[in-house]
Amino acid sequence: MSPTTAPTDLRQLLDTNEIVVCTGSGGVGKTTTAAVLALEAAHLGKRACVVTIDPAKRLANAMGLEGLTNTASKVEGPWSGELWALMLDTKSTFDDLVAKHAESDEQARNILANRFYRNISGALSGTQEYMAMEKLYELHEDGGFDVIVVDTPPTRNALDFLEAPRRLTRFLDHRLYRVLMAPTRGFVKAMNVAAQAFLRTVSKVVGGDVVRDAVTFFQAFDGMEEGFRDRAAEVLDLLSHESTAFVLVTAPRGDVVEEATYFARKLGEADILVRALIVNRMHPRFSDASPDAMAERAKTLTGTDLGALYANLADFLTVASREEAHLAGLAEHVAPAPVVRVPFLDTDVHDLEGLALVGRYLFPARHAA
Amino acid sequence: MLIVAGKGGVGKTTVSAALARAAAMAGLSTLIVEVEGKSGLAGLFHQPPFDYEEVVLAPGGGPGGESDVRARTLTPDDALVEYLETHGMGRISRRLAAAGAMDVVATAAPGIKDILILGKVKQLERGGAADVIVLDAPAAGHAIRFLRSARGLLDAVHVGPINTQAQDVLDMLTDPERCQVVLVTLPEETPVNELVETAYSLEDEVGIMLGPVVVNGLYRALDGLERDPDEAAKEAGAFLHPGEADSLRAAAQFRLRRSALQHEQVERLGERLPLSQICLPYVFSAELGPRHVDELAASITTGIRGLADL
Numbered sequence: 001m002s003p004t005t006a007p008t009d010l011r012q013l014l015d016t017n018e019i020v021v022c023t024g025s026g027g028v029g030k031t032t033t034a035a036v037l038a039l040e041a042a043h044l045g046k047r048a049c050v051v052t053i054d055p056a057k058r059l060a061n062a063m064g065l066e067g068l069t070n071t072a073s074k075v076e077g078p079w080s081g082e083l084w085a086l087m088l089d090t091k092s093t094f095d096d097l098v099a100k101h102a103e104s105d106e107q108a109r110n111i112l113a114n115r116f117y118r119n120i121s122g123a124l125s126g127t128q129e130y131m132a133m134e135k136l137y138e139l140h141e142d143g144g145f146d147v148i149v150v151d152t153p154p155t156r157n158a159l160d161f162l163e164a165p166r167r168l169t170r171f172l173d174h175r176l177y178r179v180l181m182a183p184t185r186g187f188v189k190a191m192n193v194a195a196q197a198f199l200r201t202v203s204k205v206v207g208g209d210v211v212r213d214a215v216t217f218f219q220a221f222d223g224m225e226e227g228f229r230d231r232a233a234e235v236l237d238l239l240s241h242e243s244t245a246f247v248l249v250t251a252p253r254g255d256v257v258e259e260a261t262y263f264a265r266k267l268g269e270a271d272i273l274v275r276a277l278i279v280n281r282m283h284p285r286f287s288d289a290s291p292d293a294m295a296e297r298a299k300t301l302t303g304t305d306l307g308a309l310y311a312n313l314a315d316f317l318t319v320a321s322r323e324e325a326h327l328a329g330l331a332e333h334v335a336p337a338p339v340v341r342v343p344f345l346d347t348d349v350h351d352l353e354g355l356a357l358v359g360r361y362l363f364p365a366r367h368a369a
Numbered sequence: 370m371l372i373v374a375g376k377g378g379v380g381k382t383t384v385s386a387a388l389a390r391a392a393a394m395a396g397l398s399t400l401i402v403e404v405e406g407k408s409g410l411a412g413l414f415h416q417p418p419f420d421y422e423e424v425v426l427a428p429g430g431g432p433g434g435e436s437d438v439r440a441r442t443l444t445p446d447d448a449l450v451e452y453l454e455t456h457g458m459g460r461i462s463r464r465l466a467a468a469g470a471m472d473v474v475a476t477a478a479p480g481i482k483d484i485l486i487l488g489k490v491k492q493l494e495r496g497g498a499a500d501v502i503v504l505d506a507p508a509a510g511h512a513i514r515f516l517r518s519a520r521g522l523l524d525a526v527h528v529g530p531i532n533t534q535a536q537d538v539l540d541m542l543t544d545p546e547r548c549q550v551v552l553v554t555l556p557e558e559t560p561v562n563e564l565v566e567t568a569y570s571l572e573d574e575v576g577i578m579l580g581p582v583v584v585n586g587l588y589r590a591l592d593g594l595e596r597d598p599d600e601a602a603k604e605a606g607a608f609l610h611p612g613e614a615d616s617l618r619a620a621a622q623f624r625l626r627r628s629a630l631q632h633e634q635v636e637r638l639g640e641r642l643p644l645s646q647i648c649l650p651y652v653f654s655a656e657l658g659p660r661h662v663d664e665l666a667a668s669i670t671t672g673i674r675g676l677a678d679l
Binding site for chain 2: 306322
């Protein structure tokens with residue numbers, strides 16, 4: 001991807017991309033942003049789908065998502081296109097994937113029943129990200145959507161998210177796995193002895209049950225690694241395809257921006273450009289005066305109501321400057337990606353009306369028309 | 370031991386720092402334990418980033434007899450190696466580390482990384498590393514998983530050192546004399562909802578004692594914001610630049626409206642969660658630094674005194 005492909009605004013981004021991935025740290029409004037983007041696409045007459053992960057309950061209800069559905073359901077509303085929504089169910093997505101790659105029903109059953117597998121599908125760090133990307137791939141292949149917007153889990157570590165598909169396959173490449181599989185593959189006896197010794201030491205620490213579960217799992221999984229590896233490679237290809245756009249969502253707080261900058265850098269290392277930066281919850285800037293001048297005025301007027309009014313204005317000008325200062329470096333880092341600012345809203349977004357309100361800031365052109 | 374928990378972006382790290390300073394100002398030696406690294410904690414004290422090695426973030430002394438605030442980071446890998454070595458299993462620890470077995474073991478028994486960290490914290494607590502240990506817990510839903518790890522592991526691992534470790538950690542977590550959780554939130558709808566859910570999960574699933582809730586980022590009330598700027602100017606005998614009245618009015622309206630919303634949320638939190646609250650002011654400044662941490666620490670001290678008077 002060359003920098004010239006950066007869109008000038010979000011409308012153009014929706015027009016030129018099939019997949020939009022919203023990424024950023026937790027609590028910055030990723031889910032809401034993803035929903036607003038998909039809603040806008042529906043307004044533009046497209047068949048759009050939003051894949052969300054753990055949305056706030058009221059927003060989920062507003063979109064007709066009562067629980068983990070794992071298949072897209074249609075949200076009815078006054079738009080010319082279609083809006084579909086899906087709440088990721090990590091475990092059942094993983095189960096489907098296992099069933100698909102298993103050589104027999106029996107192999108699938110053995111794996112699904114294994115406790116070690118149940119732990120992987122529930123708790124291996126990166127699994128949720130991996131399944132989000134897997135679901136995305138499925139929708140891309142079979143869903144017939146014009147635009148798919150995907151929300152990413154609020155993982156602190158961007159690496160988890162980017163490396164998610166690779167992570168499981170690397171897990172299967174693990175030396176321990178090879179050691180465990182050695183006996184069944186007819187390696188020399190010495191290897192077997194080494195494996196047994198290794199397992200004994202691990203058992204001493206965590207107990208024998210845990211090790212038995214792991215061994216059974218690796219044995220049950222035998223033969224499936226290749227399918228998983230191929231699939232992971234396809235998912236990664238899709239993510240780095242030019243019709244996939246990454247949108248970075250942040251809030252203007254110093255620590256959050258630092259985190260977002262880290263995300264941008266990690267994406268960069270994977271040769272993925274940030275195509276737009278969305279900043280939620282900006283404090284409004286009430287005037288162009290300098291905060292210090294206003295604070296000075298407040299000081300000389302201490303004790304009067306006007307003094308309080310100036311002190312208050314100085315407070316918010318200070319915050320607005322601080323927010324812009326925090327953002328400056330990140331904006332430069334992701335340039336020429338557009339930076340779209342959404343102000344603090346009076347209420348949290350939990351219905352379609354709220355989404356429309358945010359939409360007015362993300363897509364000012366359509367609303368001005 | 371105080372475990373500070375809350376979803377991302379609510380100012381958990383700032384609150385951890387302020388709590389630590391409040392304790393140190395009261396003459397208690399304090400250690401902050403970070404588990405995720407890279408939280409900006411060192412920056413709040415204008416100190417360089419720290420690691421597994423303990424550092425002093427804010428030295429004590431002075432006329433008030435303040436104690437030091439120290440800090441260190443804990444990672445599961447370091448904790449595992451250290452644990453095994455101190456239990457005469459140095460050889461195993463090197464083998465495990467060399468084979469990169471941590472990932473596999475952690476998958477076999479989820480929560481094992483968390484228990485290693487909590488186990489190390491327990492050891493610090495037992496060893497009297499400080500009068501007060503402030504644990505800056507992982508963000509969001511992970512905090513529950515983190516604290517639930519001990520109970521989960523007791524079910525999964527029936528024997529061996531990990532089992533013993535989990536039992537010891539659970540004993541610490543459920544003893545209100547030794548450990549309390551301080552939940553942090555913002556006075557906004559979604560964070561309040563999530564805090565209430567987290568609070569009930571922690572009580573029911575872990576049996577942990579919840580301390581006061583910290584509501585972070587409340588706009589401090591300013592008298593006079595209801596006044597019309599032109600009138601206020603006339604009264605003060607001051608002259609306003611063109612357009613200035615509008616800016617002053619808009620800013621005043623914004624603060625009044627948001628303050629009202631914030632108070633609604635604080636009230637709602639009080640109704641839904643019968644825990645005492647400590648409110649911390651929003652910091653309107655260019656950059657958070659040690660001075661602001663001290664101001665927030667003073668607010669916490671005042672807040673705690675207020676609770677004691679009830």
